[in-house]
Amino acid sequence: MTERRRLMVTLMQRLSTVAPMGYGLGLHIRFAQPMYYRNTFPQAWQDAYNSNSYQLRDPLIFWGIANSGRTRWSEISLPDPFGILEKAKAHGLTYGATTSCGKVTSRTLVGVARDDREFTDAEIDVVEEITEALHETAMPADDLTPAMIEALRLADGQQPMADAAADIGISEDALHKRLSSARNRLGASTTAEALRMAREYRLI
DSSP: OOHHHHHHHHHHHHHHHHOTTOEEEEEEEETTEEEEEEEOSOHHHHHHHHHTTGGGTOHHHHHHHHOOEEEEGGGOOSOOTTOHHHHHHTTTOOEEEEEEESOTTSEEEEEEEESSSOOOHHHHHHHHHHHHHHHHHTOOOTTOOHHHHHHHHHHTSSSOHHHHHHHTTSOHHHHHHHHHHHHHHHTOSSHHHHHHHHHHTTOO
8 A cells, every 4th residue: 555545544534533424525526527436424325325316416516616615514505406415314414514625627525424413613624634635645646648658558458568568669678667657656556556546547
């Protein structure tokens, strides 16, 4: 596990301690898709949310995409014609807060919930701090060269590396060097981890 992945795991563990009923996070949302998504809300709510495609209608997501900052769910005045927030309460997500940061073209959203009381300002401070740290830690590696991306695509295939290198007119050693450069740029310790990260970043 890379240092970056370890830090993300640590940050998400901290998030769990301030969100008794779970959390949902989308890191670097681009073209309506997050680079990384995690949801620890009750499974029954996850199932209902996904089967009804509530993510396309959720006022919490609309707020987070349109705003950078923080808010309690009770303070959001956007229309909720599908009653998503009321339905969430039936699953124990009675009180919540949402934090948002980053450019609108690469937004990170975090939502936390509890069933007993509103989140305090201090608790939301912690959530906001974690949101910003996750956003920075998971910053996509946009500076891979075309040669590095090509090397990752070839490594992702079924072809032996020697054959893949020959197909693009370079030596196998040169291909391995490009893969090594891609791993370093991504902060990955293995090619398999670099491939997983490149898929998360939608580079391949």
